[in-house]
Amino acid sequence: MSLPAPSQVGHIDNQLCDQCMSLHLSAADFLSSPREEEDRAPLEMLYYVRELRERTACPLCRLIHELIRLDSGANPPPEDLEFWLTWMNNDSEYFTDLSLSGLYICSPQGTGQDYRIELLSNYASAQPTQARSISHEKISLEQIQQWLQKCQEWHGFNCRDHGLSHSTHPSRMAMAFRVIDVQTKCLVFLPPGADYVALSYVWGEANTVTTTLDTLEVFSEANGLRVALPCTIADAIYLTQVLGQRYIWIDCLCIVQNESSAKESIISNMDSIYSYAFFTIVAATGKDADAGLPGLREGSMDLRRQRVESLTNELKLCILPSWNRQLPDSTYAHRAWTFQEGCFSRRCLVFLDGQCYFMCRAAFWREDVMAEHRDIRFGGFRPILGRAEYAFPLQLYAELVQIYTERTLTYPADMLHAFAGLETALGRYLNHSKMWYGLPSGVFDWSMLWKPKGPLKRRPGFFSWTWVGWEGAVIFPPHLGPEPEHHRLLKHTWIAWWIWNGPSLRSVWDPELDGSLVSVLVQDDCIVDQETDKNPDDETESTVEEIDETEDSEGDDDERCPSYGQPQPGNLYGRLPQPERFKVWKPNEQSEYLNSSDRPASGTLQFSTLTGIYNIRNERPFYHPSVDYINEELIYPLLDKQAHTCGLVYVHDPESFFYRLGDRLHVELLLLSDASPGETYLFNSKGFEWPNNHDYTLGQEGEISGEYILGQWHSWNMFNVMLVLPVGQSDTERVQLYERCGLGLLHRKAIDNIRAEGLCWKQVMLV
Secondary structure: OEOOOHHHHOOHHHOOOHHHHOOOOEHHHHOOOHHHOOOOOOOOOOEEHHHHHHOOOOHHHHHHHHHHHHHHOOOOOOOOOEEEEEEEEOOOOEEOOOOOEEEEEEEOOEEOOOEEEEEEOOOOOOOOOOEOOOOOOOOOHHHHHHHHHHHHHHHOOOOOOOOOOOOOOHHHOOOOOEEEEOOOOEEEEOOOOOOOEEEEOOOOOOOOOOEOOOOHHHHOOOOOOOOOOOHHHHHHHHHHHHOOOOEEEOHHHHOEOOOHHHHHHHHOOHHHHHHOOOEEEEEOOOOOOOOOOOOOOOOOOOOOOOOEEEOOOOOEEEEEEOHHHHOOOOOHHHEHHHHHHHHHOOEEEEEEOOEEEEEEOOOEEEOOEOOOOOOOEEOOOOOOOOOOOOOOHHHHHHHHHHHHHOOEOOOHHHOOHHHHHHHHHHHHHOOOOOEEOOEEHHHHHHHOOOEEOOOOEEOOOOOOOOHHHEEOOEEOOOOOOHHHHHHHHHHOEOOOOEEEEOOEEEEOOOHHHHOOOOOHHHHHOOOOOOOOOOOOOOOOOOOOOEEOOOOOOOOOHHHOOOOOOOOEOOEOOOOOOOOOOOOOOOOOOOOOOOOOOOOOOOOOEEEEEEEEEEEEOOOOOOOOOOOOOOOHHHEEEEEOOOOOEEEEEEEOOHHHHHHHHOOOOEEEEEEEEEOOOOOOHHHHOOOOOOOOOOOOOOOOOOOOOOEEEOOEEEOOOEEEEEEEEEEEEOOOOOEEEEEEEEEEEEEHHHHHHOOOOOOEEEEEEEO
16 A cells, blocks of 8 residues: 555644655565565655754655664764665565565665665554564563474474584583572472473672582572572573573582582583573673663663654564674673584573574564574575584584684683583584694694784683684685595695693594594595596697596585594594605604604693794785785795795784894795685685796696696695794704784795795794
């Protein structure tokens, strides 16, 4: 139905202006997809903020002005800002063919995606994905019950277990697993296999009540927890009870905070605790545990409002916020401790800004959108709550580490503790790899290739070789798929990594000792075609190898994680035979210093590799806007002895590094591995050129050192290198102690153009 003439609208204080009237909006405009209405008149009319501010009598102008205000965030829109409206699908949070239309604002700066105007459902003719009216009094507990019931009916009780799911219920593990009995208001041990709820929240600076050895006995008595609790904790206990659940796990009360061994055991099993919770209450509002769950109780509705305007009695429009805008802006989404809790939870009830959202492994539902439909699937937005959709284990690991390192900690020493559950689960998912300070042993060469997403700062108390030892976000190279990554691991790496583990030195990769699994990719020998390698566009035979991820192989993609091979005498990492790379002496893999009397700190890496001295230019040489994950402020050129650019390096903390380097122009590089197409992506990108130099090319198709990877030629003419600075000397001059300062790429031909110091194979200790 189209809008009536002004005389039919109603009271003069709620009358459409001439400009909005000329849009001829109708309910039908919102109840179809823009793709289905190609003949719909475009909304090309310009609006100005100053005009909207003056049209207080027009309901649509009021709504548009509020939309502009919300979309501008903390920066008020300028009075002379011009913009227009456009129709777009309202399914940004869903995968569905049932999408309808919403009105979005456009300006010369782009289209706002965070808020939209939609038709409010009248329930009699409601359609899937249509906006739904919410109560301004309190959250509907009946709606929450329906969500939980639908999830169990449609997705199964476990709601689609995934690779990070734990196999053992926490009540059956060898740890004291206490929960709160919401009926008796005290701490109890969870009965074997019983259902329970978990709480995920921000402690903040609230005066949080905790269980200690002194209060444990009192809190374990009936009504022992009838004390003044922070609002969030009290609300979570109340919600658990009214939803018919008996037990809830809340860390501050269910962990005895000063019982060190038991606390460590529970922290390392967070994957089990949150995986087996029937659902997790996510308190995402506010900055601390006193924020409560707004909307749960009467009188807590200050944040709960839905902006609605009635254009006619039958045409009500509202503003819908995007989940992608709301949650990332919360304190909850920036805290490191909360991340793994969302990753493991099978179902989450998220309380955010006065509304309740439901998220499980298969669906995303919200109070203000009618999305409870079998044909509406969970959308592909960023996994702030850990809902990564990657099929490949290494992709999942890289994504979770990146998001985790973007978050903050009150206490830097908690960096591994807050990741402990994820470390346990990811290790299990990555062929049961032992995790060394956040890095999986089965793909250690790959895991050492993390780079800074932005400037980093050293984190005290941790090693420089792991991302755990740095404050700031890190990224990993683009993932090529299981087979290419596995091929690179076995044929294009050479370092035998050793690590000081207490008083002894052991191999980083020791599947028999650690219970790790050798990948099915090794067992099936499905990586390398030993016979021929063909150009996908050429049927003639070739003498090089081809790596094709599409080859038939056993096992699902999510089980096909690369790993080293079975250790053999003289080949501890089970690598495949490799060509001779370097015309310099190479030592035996076995460390020469097992009996050293000067033991380094436990966790120090020791290994042998080729090292060389090159010059570095302290300026920003490259700008590559097409590669959005590259921070050009961190990239510095490497120069050979003729001052030709022969590589680049991502310096982790440029300010600190160049201060320590002083007036020197030369730096030491450790050669780590051959660089795959994932690592050389910057050089292969359109528009990149070697500055004023043609000696270091990326190679030509058909070179003996190259091969086709995923249909593209790769010449293997770059090395991954680590930028280091010495931090001391060990008990022997042949073993140097270093600190990692950057990661980069060095052209293979640069080995012949090294500075006068030359190449040498060196025993290295990396702290």
